[in-house]
Amino acid sequence: MDKLHFFINYLKYNYLKTNEHGLHSPFVFELYNQVFKKNMSFYSYEIVEDIRSQLLSNPVQIQVTDLGAGSGAGRSNLRSIRQITKTAAKNKKYAQLLFRLADHFQPDTILELGTNVGISTMYLAIARSKSRVITIEGCPEIRKIAQENFKQLQLQNIEPVPGNFDTELPKMLATVNTLDLVFFDGNHRKEATLNYFYQCLEKATGSSVFIFDDIYWSKGMTEAWESIKAHPEVSITLDLFQMGIVFFRTGQVKQHFVLKY
Numbered sequence: 001m002d003k004l005h006f007f008i009n010y011l012k013y014n015y016l017k018t019n020e021h022g023l024h025s026p027f028v029f030e031l032y033n034q035v036f037k038k039n040m041s042f043y044s045y046e047i048v049e050d051i052r053s054q055l056l057s058n059p060v061q062i063q064v065t066d067l068g069a070g071s072g073a074g075r076s077n078l079r080s081i082r083q084i085t086k087t088a089a090k091n092k093k094y095a096q097l098l099f100r101l102a103d104h105f106q107p108d109t110i111l112e113l114g115t116n117v118g119i120s121t122m123y124l125a126i127a128r129s130k131s132r133v134i135t136i137e138g139c140p141e142i143r144k145i146a147q148e149n150f151k152q153l154q155l156q157n158i159e160p161v162p163g164n165f166d167t168e169l170p171k172m173l174a175t176v177n178t179l180d181l182v183f184f185d186g187n188h189r190k191e192a193t194l195n196y197f198y199q200c201l202e203k204a205t206g207s208s209v210f211i212f213d214d215i216y217w218s219k220g221m222t223e224a225w226e227s228i229k230a231h232p233e234v235s236i237t238l239d240l241f242q243m244g245i246v247f248f249r250t251g252q253v254k255q256h257f258v259l260k261y
Protein backbone atom coordinates (compact mmCIF):
# COMPACT_ATOMS: atom_id res chain seq x y z
CA MET A 1 0.00 0.00 0.00
CA ASP A 2 1.16 3.56 -0.77
CA LYS A 3 0.62 5.01 2.73
CA LEU A 4 1.11 8.69 1.83
CA HIS A 5 -1.29 8.47 -1.11
CA PHE A 6 -3.82 6.67 1.10
CA PHE A 7 -3.53 9.25 3.91
CA ILE A 8 -3.82 12.33 1.64
CA ASN A 9 -6.89 10.86 -0.02
CA TYR A 10 -8.38 9.96 3.34
CA LEU A 11 -8.15 13.63 4.35
CA LYS A 12 -9.75 14.66 1.03
CA TYR A 13 -12.52 12.11 1.51
CA ASN A 14 -13.28 13.39 4.99
CA TYR A 15 -13.51 16.93 3.67
CA LEU A 16 -15.76 16.02 0.72
CA LYS A 17 -18.02 13.31 2.15
CA THR A 18 -21.71 14.01 2.45
CA ASN A 19 -24.72 12.40 4.07
CA GLU A 20 -28.30 12.31 2.77
CA HIS A 21 -28.64 16.11 3.09
CA GLY A 22 -26.15 16.64 0.26
CA LEU A 23 -27.74 14.15 -2.13
CA HIS A 24 -29.67 15.69 -4.99
CA SER A 25 -30.25 12.44 -6.86
CA PRO A 26 -33.50 10.70 -5.83
CA PHE A 27 -31.93 7.32 -6.72
CA VAL A 28 -28.90 7.88 -4.47
CA PHE A 29 -30.97 9.51 -1.72
CA GLU A 30 -33.23 6.45 -1.56
CA LEU A 31 -30.29 4.05 -1.73
CA TYR A 32 -28.49 5.91 1.05
CA ASN A 33 -31.48 5.75 3.36
CA GLN A 34 -32.56 2.21 2.52
CA VAL A 35 -29.18 0.52 2.27
CA PHE A 36 -26.31 2.55 3.71
CA LYS A 37 -28.06 3.81 6.80
CA LYS A 38 -29.89 0.60 7.58
CA ASN A 39 -28.30 -0.55 10.81
CA MET A 40 -30.68 -3.30 11.84
CA SER A 41 -29.13 -6.69 12.39
CA PHE A 42 -29.92 -9.74 10.28
CA TYR A 43 -29.64 -13.35 11.46
CA SER A 44 -27.42 -14.01 8.40
CA TYR A 45 -24.84 -11.60 9.79
CA GLU A 46 -24.42 -13.77 12.89
CA ILE A 47 -23.90 -16.98 10.90
CA VAL A 48 -21.15 -15.49 8.75
CA GLU A 49 -19.54 -13.67 11.69
CA ASP A 50 -19.43 -16.98 13.61
CA ILE A 51 -17.37 -18.44 10.79
CA ARG A 52 -15.14 -15.37 10.77
CA SER A 53 -14.53 -15.87 14.53
CA GLN A 54 -13.59 -19.51 13.97
CA LEU A 55 -11.14 -18.46 11.24
CA LEU A 56 -9.67 -15.68 13.39
CA SER A 57 -8.80 -18.18 16.09
CA ASN A 58 -7.32 -20.75 13.71
CA PRO A 59 -3.50 -20.85 14.01
CA VAL A 60 -3.01 -23.49 11.28
CA GLN A 61 -0.50 -22.38 8.66
CA ILE A 62 -1.11 -22.86 4.95
CA GLN A 63 0.92 -22.28 1.81
CA VAL A 64 -0.21 -19.10 0.07
CA THR A 65 0.15 -18.59 -3.67
CA ASP A 66 -0.13 -14.86 -4.27
CA LEU A 67 -1.26 -13.97 -7.81
CA GLY A 68 -2.04 -10.32 -7.21
CA ALA A 69 -1.03 -7.10 -5.56
CA GLY A 70 -2.53 -6.29 -2.19
CA SER A 71 -2.56 -9.31 0.08
CA GLY A 72 -1.21 -6.98 2.78
CA ALA A 73 0.13 -9.87 4.80
CA GLY A 74 3.84 -9.66 4.09
CA ARG A 75 6.10 -11.72 1.91
CA SER A 76 6.13 -15.11 3.56
CA ASN A 77 4.37 -17.83 1.65
CA LEU A 78 3.43 -19.66 4.82
CA ARG A 79 0.63 -17.84 6.67
CA SER A 80 -1.84 -18.72 9.37
CA ILE A 81 -5.55 -18.86 8.57
CA ARG A 82 -6.00 -16.32 11.36
CA GLN A 83 -3.57 -13.87 9.69
CA ILE A 84 -5.07 -14.35 6.21
CA THR A 85 -8.60 -13.69 7.50
CA LYS A 86 -7.50 -10.67 9.50
CA THR A 87 -5.64 -9.00 6.64
CA ALA A 88 -7.60 -9.97 3.51
CA ALA A 89 -11.27 -10.49 4.34
CA LYS A 90 -13.60 -7.49 4.16
CA ASN A 91 -14.43 -6.23 7.60
CA LYS A 92 -17.89 -6.56 9.09
CA LYS A 93 -19.05 -3.05 8.17
CA TYR A 94 -18.29 -3.34 4.45
CA ALA A 95 -19.10 -7.06 4.12
CA GLN A 96 -22.54 -6.33 5.57
CA LEU A 97 -22.97 -3.46 3.13
CA LEU A 98 -22.36 -5.98 0.32
CA PHE A 99 -25.12 -8.12 1.83
CA ARG A 100 -27.54 -5.16 1.90
CA LEU A 101 -26.66 -4.13 -1.67
CA ALA A 102 -27.34 -7.68 -2.91
CA ASP A 103 -30.52 -7.82 -0.83
CA HIS A 104 -31.66 -4.47 -2.26
CA PHE A 105 -30.86 -5.05 -5.94
CA GLN A 106 -31.70 -8.80 -6.01
CA PRO A 107 -29.05 -9.66 -8.64
CA ASP A 108 -29.46 -12.91 -10.55
CA THR A 109 -25.79 -13.27 -11.42
CA ILE A 110 -23.06 -12.17 -9.06
CA LEU A 111 -19.36 -12.34 -9.85
CA GLU A 112 -16.59 -11.93 -7.30
CA LEU A 113 -12.94 -11.60 -8.24
CA GLY A 114 -11.07 -12.73 -5.10
CA THR A 115 -12.80 -15.27 -2.84
CA ASN A 116 -10.09 -15.55 -0.22
CA VAL A 117 -11.59 -17.50 2.73
CA GLY A 118 -15.09 -16.66 1.49
CA ILE A 119 -16.36 -14.03 3.94
CA SER A 120 -17.68 -11.58 1.33
CA THR A 121 -18.84 -14.50 -0.87
CA MET A 122 -20.99 -15.87 1.94
CA TYR A 123 -22.53 -12.46 2.63
CA LEU A 124 -23.38 -12.06 -1.07
CA ALA A 125 -24.73 -15.61 -1.45
CA ILE A 126 -26.84 -15.54 1.69
CA ALA A 127 -28.46 -12.24 0.67
CA ARG A 128 -30.21 -13.93 -2.23
CA SER A 129 -30.29 -17.72 -2.31
CA LYS A 130 -31.70 -17.65 -5.88
CA SER A 131 -28.70 -15.82 -7.28
CA ARG A 132 -25.79 -17.55 -8.98
CA VAL A 133 -22.62 -16.46 -7.20
CA ILE A 134 -19.46 -17.13 -9.21
CA THR A 135 -16.26 -16.47 -7.29
CA ILE A 136 -12.70 -16.82 -8.61
CA GLU A 137 -9.68 -17.54 -6.41
CA GLY A 138 -6.12 -18.28 -7.48
CA CYS A 139 -4.66 -19.75 -4.31
CA PRO A 140 -5.56 -23.46 -3.98
CA GLU A 141 -4.99 -23.68 -0.20
CA ILE A 142 -7.08 -20.57 0.55
CA ARG A 143 -9.80 -21.79 -1.80
CA LYS A 144 -9.99 -25.05 0.15
CA ILE A 145 -10.74 -23.11 3.35
CA ALA A 146 -13.44 -21.09 1.56
CA GLN A 147 -15.09 -24.24 0.25
CA GLU A 148 -15.19 -25.75 3.74
CA ASN A 149 -16.95 -22.59 4.92
CA PHE A 150 -19.51 -22.72 2.08
CA LYS A 151 -20.18 -26.37 3.00
CA GLN A 152 -20.60 -25.51 6.67
CA LEU A 153 -23.29 -22.96 5.78
CA GLN A 154 -24.80 -25.31 3.17
CA LEU A 155 -24.77 -22.54 0.59
CA GLN A 156 -25.86 -24.14 -2.69
CA ASN A 157 -25.69 -21.05 -4.90
CA ILE A 158 -21.92 -20.50 -4.89
CA GLU A 159 -19.79 -21.63 -7.85
CA PRO A 160 -16.13 -21.46 -6.85
CA VAL A 161 -13.82 -21.13 -9.85
CA PRO A 162 -10.16 -22.07 -9.36
CA GLY A 163 -7.40 -20.19 -11.18
CA ASN A 164 -6.02 -16.86 -12.24
CA PHE A 165 -8.52 -14.07 -13.09
CA ASP A 166 -6.51 -13.41 -16.26
CA THR A 167 -7.31 -16.84 -17.68
CA GLU A 168 -10.57 -17.71 -15.89
CA LEU A 169 -12.50 -14.45 -16.33
CA PRO A 170 -12.84 -14.67 -20.15
CA LYS A 171 -13.92 -18.34 -19.89
CA MET A 172 -16.43 -17.53 -17.16
CA LEU A 173 -17.85 -14.54 -19.06
CA ALA A 174 -18.61 -16.82 -21.98
CA THR A 175 -21.05 -18.73 -19.70
CA VAL A 176 -23.17 -15.77 -18.56
CA ASN A 177 -25.61 -13.51 -20.38
CA THR A 178 -25.42 -10.61 -17.95
CA LEU A 179 -23.57 -9.60 -14.80
CA ASP A 180 -25.88 -7.98 -12.27
CA LEU A 181 -23.40 -7.40 -9.47
CA VAL A 182 -19.60 -7.63 -9.63
CA PHE A 183 -17.23 -7.31 -6.68
CA PHE A 184 -13.66 -6.61 -7.84
CA ASP A 185 -11.53 -7.57 -4.86
CA GLY A 186 -8.21 -8.99 -5.98
CA ASN A 187 -5.09 -8.02 -7.91
CA HIS A 188 -5.11 -4.32 -7.01
CA ARG A 189 -3.10 -3.11 -10.00
CA LYS A 190 -4.23 -0.34 -12.36
CA GLU A 191 -3.91 -2.25 -15.64
CA ALA A 192 -5.39 -5.46 -14.24
CA THR A 193 -8.35 -3.62 -12.66
CA LEU A 194 -9.13 -1.77 -15.89
CA ASN A 195 -8.74 -4.94 -17.91
CA TYR A 196 -11.23 -6.81 -15.67
CA PHE A 197 -13.59 -3.81 -15.75
CA TYR A 198 -13.63 -3.61 -19.57
CA GLN A 199 -14.24 -7.36 -19.85
CA CYS A 200 -17.12 -7.29 -17.33
CA LEU A 201 -18.58 -4.18 -18.96
CA GLU A 202 -19.47 -6.34 -21.98
CA LYS A 203 -22.01 -8.11 -19.75
CA ALA A 204 -23.31 -5.08 -17.84
CA THR A 205 -26.88 -3.85 -18.16
CA GLY A 206 -28.59 -0.61 -17.12
CA SER A 207 -29.27 -2.15 -13.71
CA SER A 208 -25.85 -3.67 -13.00
CA VAL A 209 -23.78 -2.65 -9.98
CA PHE A 210 -19.99 -2.90 -10.01
CA ILE A 211 -18.12 -2.56 -6.71
CA PHE A 212 -14.38 -1.88 -6.60
CA ASP A 213 -12.43 -2.45 -3.43
CA ASP A 214 -9.41 -0.42 -2.28
CA ILE A 215 -9.72 2.46 -4.75
CA TYR A 216 -7.17 4.51 -2.78
CA TRP A 217 -4.77 1.64 -2.06
CA SER A 218 -2.19 3.05 -4.51
CA LYS A 219 -1.86 5.79 -7.14
CA GLY A 220 -2.49 3.17 -9.81
CA MET A 221 -5.75 2.05 -8.19
CA THR A 222 -6.96 5.65 -7.91
CA GLU A 223 -6.06 6.24 -11.59
CA ALA A 224 -8.05 3.12 -12.47
CA TRP A 225 -10.99 4.45 -10.41
CA GLU A 226 -10.81 7.83 -12.21
CA SER A 227 -10.84 6.10 -15.61
CA ILE A 228 -13.82 3.99 -14.58
CA LYS A 229 -15.72 7.09 -13.38
CA ALA A 230 -15.00 8.84 -16.66
CA HIS A 231 -16.14 5.93 -18.84
CA PRO A 232 -19.10 7.01 -21.03
CA GLU A 233 -21.21 4.00 -20.02
CA VAL A 234 -20.88 4.81 -16.33
CA SER A 235 -23.60 7.08 -14.94
CA ILE A 236 -23.60 7.30 -11.14
CA THR A 237 -20.58 6.55 -8.95
CA LEU A 238 -20.35 6.45 -5.17
CA ASP A 239 -17.04 6.91 -3.39
CA LEU A 240 -16.99 5.39 0.11
CA PHE A 241 -13.18 5.69 0.30
CA GLN A 242 -12.71 1.95 0.98
CA MET A 243 -14.88 1.06 -1.99
CA GLY A 244 -16.15 2.65 -5.18
CA ILE A 245 -19.60 1.71 -6.46
CA VAL A 246 -20.58 2.11 -10.11
CA PHE A 247 -24.00 2.22 -11.81
CA PHE A 248 -24.86 2.19 -15.52
CA ARG A 249 -28.40 3.57 -15.31
CA THR A 250 -29.60 4.82 -18.67
CA GLY A 251 -31.16 8.26 -19.10
CA GLN A 252 -29.29 9.44 -16.01
CA VAL A 253 -26.99 12.47 -15.87
CA LYS A 254 -23.42 11.49 -14.97
CA GLN A 255 -22.94 12.25 -11.26
CA HIS A 256 -20.26 11.43 -8.72
CA PHE A 257 -20.97 11.34 -4.99
CA VAL A 258 -18.58 11.09 -2.06
CA LEU A 259 -20.66 9.38 0.61
CA LYS A 260 -20.22 9.28 4.35
CA TYR A 261 -20.31 5.66 5.44
Ligand SMILES: C[S@@+](CC[C@H](N)C(=O)[O-])C[C@H]1O[C@@H](n2cnc3c(N)ncnc32)[C@H](O)[C@@H]1O
Nearest residue numbers: 067068089090114116119120138164165186187
Ligand atom coordinates in the same frame (compact mmCIF):
# COMPACT_ATOMS: atom_id res chain seq x y z
C1 LIG B 1 -8.54 -9.15 -0.69
S1 LIG B 1 -8.66 -10.87 -0.96
C2 LIG B 1 -10.41 -11.11 -1.20
C3 LIG B 1 -11.18 -10.96 0.07
C4 LIG B 1 -12.62 -11.44 -0.02
N1 LIG B 1 -13.31 -10.87 -1.16
C5 LIG B 1 -13.35 -11.02 1.24
O1 LIG B 1 -13.63 -9.81 1.39
O2 LIG B 1 -13.63 -11.87 2.08
C6 LIG B 1 -8.07 -11.04 -2.60
C7 LIG B 1 -7.96 -12.50 -3.07
O3 LIG B 1 -7.74 -12.48 -4.47
C8 LIG B 1 -6.83 -13.51 -4.82
N2 LIG B 1 -6.16 -13.07 -6.07
C9 LIG B 1 -5.40 -11.96 -6.23
N3 LIG B 1 -5.00 -11.86 -7.51
C10 LIG B 1 -5.52 -12.91 -8.17
C11 LIG B 1 -5.48 -13.35 -9.52
N4 LIG B 1 -4.81 -12.65 -10.45
N5 LIG B 1 -6.15 -14.47 -9.84
C12 LIG B 1 -6.84 -15.17 -8.90
N6 LIG B 1 -6.92 -14.82 -7.60
C13 LIG B 1 -6.26 -13.70 -7.24
C14 LIG B 1 -5.89 -13.62 -3.65
O4 LIG B 1 -5.33 -14.91 -3.57
C15 LIG B 1 -6.79 -13.27 -2.47
O5 LIG B 1 -7.26 -14.41 -1.80
